[in-house]
Amino acid sequence: MRSGAVAAVATAVLAATAIAAEIPLADRKSGYDFMGRETRAMQDDDTANPGMLWVLDGEALWKRKDGAAGKSCADCHGDAQTSMKGVAARYPTFNAARGRPIDLEQRVNMCRTDQQQSTPLPFESKDLLALTAYVGRQSRGMPIDIADDERTRPFLQAGRDMFNQRQGQLNLSCALCHEDNWGQKLAGAPIPQGHATGYPLYRLEWQSLGSLQRRLRNCLVGMRAQSYTFGAPEYVDLELFLMWRARGMPVETPAVRP
Amino acid sequence: MARALINVPAKAKRGEVIEIKTLISHNMETGFRPDNTGKPVPRDIITEFVCKYNGEEIFRAELFPAISANPFLTFFTIATESGTLNFEWTGDNGFSASESANITVE
Numbered sequence: 250m251r252s253g254a255v256a257a258v259a260t261a262v263l264a265a266t267a268i269a270a271e272i273p274l275a276d277r278k279s280g281y282d283f284m285g286r287e288t289r290a291m292q293d294d295d296t297a298n299p300g301m302l303w304v305l306d307g308e309a310l311w312k313r314k315d316g317a318a319g320k321s322c323a324d325c326h327g328d329a330q331t332s333m334k335g336v337a338a339r340y341p342t343f344n345a346a347r348g349r350p351i352d353l354e355q356r357v358n359m360c361r362t363d364q365q366q367s368t369p370l371p372f373e374s375k376d377l378l379a380l381t382a383y384v385g386r387q388s389r390g391m392p393i394d395i396a397d398d399e400r401t402r403p404f405l406q407a408g409r410d411m412f413n414q415r416q417g418q419l420n421l422s423c424a425l426c427h428e429d430n431w432g433q434k435l436a437g438a439p440i441p442q443g444h445a446t447g448y449p450l451y452r453l454e455w456q457s458l459g460s461l462q463r464r465l466r467n468c469l470v471g472m473r474a475q476s477y478t479f480g481a482p483e484y485v486d487l488e489l490f491l492m493w494r495a496r497g498m499p500v501e502t503p504a505v506r507p
Numbered sequence: 508m509a510r511a512l513i514n515v516p517a518k519a520k521r522g523e524v525i526e527i528k529t530l531i532s533h534n535m536e537t538g539f540r541p542d543n544t545g546k547p548v549p550r551d552i553i554t555e556f557v558c559k560y561n562g563e564e565i566f567r568a569e570l571f572p573a574i575s576a577n578p579f580l581t582f583f584t585i586a587t588e589s590g591t592l593n594f595e596w597t598g599d600n601g602f603s604a605s606e607s608a609n610i611t612v613e
Binding site for chain 1: 510512513514528530532535575576577579581
């Protein structure tokens, strides 16, 4: 009986070291909680948060007529403050026409090509960042709510697999840093848990606003792994998984990070 | 025109020390970075910022290439009378932007 209990404990310890444990929901922390006082103050004050410069640009773009259809975003969606409230908290979301999840950037570009009959905006262009920041801002403070159903499950699983997959010359996985070693230091900077709550966000290092895909690219380059082209399905699956992993946490868009 | 964000308290007591915060959208290209063909990207920065309180200059700053993009300047002044604060940024390639904010002093 006693040896049985010891064996059970031994197996449990072995299992814990072999498989990275997911962070319990109550122990999750936003990247905000790892920042210094000054950077937090910058994010909290709308007149000090540089991300708000993009939000203001997005507000102007929202009302600007564009494309062969001569329509603006507002012509279909009206006032973004009501129509876009909570939308970013649900993205990436399953798109029936594409048969797979799409992120907010892809959604904006679908509207541009299909509704406005205009050209898609390039990834990381000022206009696309401005529009996604403006739409994201309307969900600030709302809990992230990613659908976990039959349609999204295979893509969530693909994202989860990518998150746990060791890759690159350094043989690292996302989970190795952001689940097993969060709170530790990497080159002097704290390792956050990697919850994508505030994208697009202003990184002081970038001196600009950037999308989640830009951040993922950064991580992959750091791991000496091959990065994907912007808009690749692999990125969207990973974005979907990351947002599901941050479910219930408040949207911070546009966040500020060091 | 470049987008700017200004934070000035709408109301203040006479003699009170008030904080003024300004943020402006600008690349602040240093002039030291090469482009992808190896040629240096020409310098394009804001070089000067001036704040006037009812026409009187109360704060001036010179900016240099080491200052980050989207410069955020914050400073203090004493609320003396109701009126307008004018903010003016000037820089390379004829860059010029201005904003104003009103304050009521009681």
